[in-house]
Amino acid sequence: MLSARAVLSGALLLSALVFQAAEAQSAPSSNQPPASDVSTLHVTSQLVFLDVTVLDAKGHPVVSGLTQNDFTITQDKKPQKIFSFEAPDAHIITADSSASKAPVTIFVLDRLNSTFEQLAYIRYCMDKYLANQPLELDAPAEVMVLGNESLEMVQGYTRNKQELLSAVDHLPSVIPYKDTRSFFAERFVQSIDGLRQIALENSGVPGRKNIVWIGHGGPSLYTSLLDDITADKVTTYIHQTANMLVNSRMSLFLIYPGLEVANPLGRPTSVISAELPIGDDDPFSGDVNFGVFVNETGGQLFYNRNDLDQLIRTSIELGSHYYTLTYQPPENIANGKFLRVRVTMRNPALHVLTKAGYFAPDKGQPSDPRFDALYHIAEAAQADVPFSSLGLTVQKVVRHRDTNSAEITVAVNTKDIGWKPRNDGKSTVDIGFAAASLSARHDILASKTEALTLINASQDSDHLEKVQGHLTMALRIPRRTRSVRLVVGSLVGGRIGSVDVDRKTIDAASDVPTPEPKLIMQPAKAPPPR
Structure with missing residues (x-):
């Protein structure tokens, strides 16, 4: 049977693709798409959008000749009144359209x-x-x-x-x-x-x-x-x-x-x-x-x-x-159940591709603060304002022109990061690490987000105040990149720090070929004692 730890080793983290344990090194403290409003992550009962691809008997999209009256929407087998209707030509970019x-x-x-x-x-x-x-x-x-x-x-x-x-x-x-x-x-x-x-x-x-x-x-x-x-x-x-x-x-x-x-x-x-x-x-x-x-x-x-x-x-x-x-569901359901949505055509020879439904909000399900923390870290990577709750300094920049990328190493002052004691005498903290290549208009051209666990061998508060974490991010640098923003934030406590690297600094960095991939061989384990 699979354990909860194995299956959920990162499931509660929004963009935690894998946890990587990184030993934080002890060192003296050093002084050195268009953005839009954040939308809710819960399906709202105010308006449900259905993007419907209509197919003929041969599986080809039907793009004309249909009106709102050709569609029927049901939710949990109950008919729903269509609130708005757009034909396919409304989604085509033209010289005069947005x-x-x-x-x-x-x-x-x-x-x-x-x-x-x-x-x-x-x-x-x-x-x-x-x-x-x-x-x-x-x-x-x-x-x-x-x-x-x-x-x-x-x-x-x-x-x-x-x-x-x-x-x-x-x-x-x-x-x-x-x-x-x-x-x-x-x-x-x-x-x-x-x-x-x-x-x-x-x-x-x-x-x-x-x-x-x-x-x-x-x-x-x-x-x-x-x-x-x-x-x-x-x-x-x-x-x-x-x-x-x-x-x-x-x-x-x-x-x-x-x-x-x-x-x-x-x-x-x-x-x-x-x-x-x-x-x-x-x-x-x-x-x-x-x-x-x-x-x-x-x-x-x-x-x-x-x-x-x-x-x-x-x-x-x-x-x-x-x-x-679009349609407006008649009820505000909050039981966490699956709400089945169906779209049927007046012409039985036509069938559709569209979403099958959604899950009603569950008021009894608590939110995970780490989810929100990673959300804010990802947002901070695109923001115009600096973040200084955690001290970040750039330590090293290496350019890889053969892959249009760069490796940037930052030092993180972990004094206020929120170390937690472990049973084995060590301290640990979960953090988010994000980077984004930004255009002159602050559009995201390339980005990467990771979740990491920093570990230190000490639980002494005086020692932990002087610890620096050293993190390296490899990121593509597209042609229109004008700056790179790196963001580090604690997943519990919400402290965030940022640092920006301009394009001139990246272009002036030493250029080395991208390292060839290698598999790290693990030493053979000793046989168990007889």
Whole structure:
């Protein structure tokens, strides 16, 4: 049976893709998308948005000839009055229109759940797709990479094809070593947290967002194998994740990399789940996998095909030609239950792709203060004002021009960070570490967020007041970068510190090739005594 610690080793942290223990070194203290209002992370009963892709019998999007009267909405089998209606042409960028209603695309290259060969094929197909696009894309897109330790935005939203190609072409070589059973729990948590971080990053971006996830997605988890307490925690965590995606108007399109016709284990559970219709009850009860998230968010899963570039085009087409309907639920439900939403067409020959429902707020579910802390840390990375509750100084900058990236090391004065004693005589503190490459207008061009645990061998308060933590962040530096902001914050207590590095400092730094990836060999364990 899986333990709660194994499955939830980062589940309560918003963007904690993995906990990394870093020994804080003792040293004397040294003196040295357009932003928008934060939206609630709970589905509100005031207005429910439904982005509906209508398909004909051949699976092609229907983009004209339909009116509001052709649609029927029900919630838990009760008819709902359509409050507003938008046709697909309202979401097209023209010379005279704003881009705010156009759908955006988030490309996720899944290094975490792929083999080295699969990752190379994913990059090749992504390159092939982008090479066939016009110099200016029809709508903005960004590129993210889910790696061994974190989710990284390597190129923020842009319509410039060359910027997207450059981001893909300059990805550093990394050995994806976690695609084994021994890393099951970590991959599950990191993959779901990747979805959460994408939803958070896009919570203030208007309109529909399409996640085109190229890779296997996280592994499947059967909650029946867990003890009751752990299963309840996982269920709450998954329900929150589903609501974050739904509230951000996100659809998940999952593209498996390449043919698996000779797979001796049969079709993956995610593939089977994506083909099953969602009933009236919680779709995540019993089994949690990316196929269920695909169904829940109104996306699609593609499996056992080797034309990934065409599947990318298909995903974007399905996510770009849609009707937007809204309705106002008649009741303010707060029981945490799944509310099943259905959209049916007057013409039975047509069918739809749209979200399957959402989970009502649960007033009995307490919020996690660390969730809010990481939210504020991510926000601080884009803010104009400095943060000084924690002292941060830049210690070293190294440029890697071969991958358009830089490594920046900062020293953190941990005097007020909130050390907590452990039973083994050591002290520990959980922190968030975020960085963002910013344009002259403070648009995020690349970003990365990590959750770390600092550990010190002492519990002496006088000693801990003099401790400095030394943290290094590797981040892409796109062409339009004018500065990089680094932010460190304690997850309990909310203290935040920031430091900014201008482009001149980065360009003047010593340039060294990006280190080649290496697997660290662990020493063989001594045999147990007889």
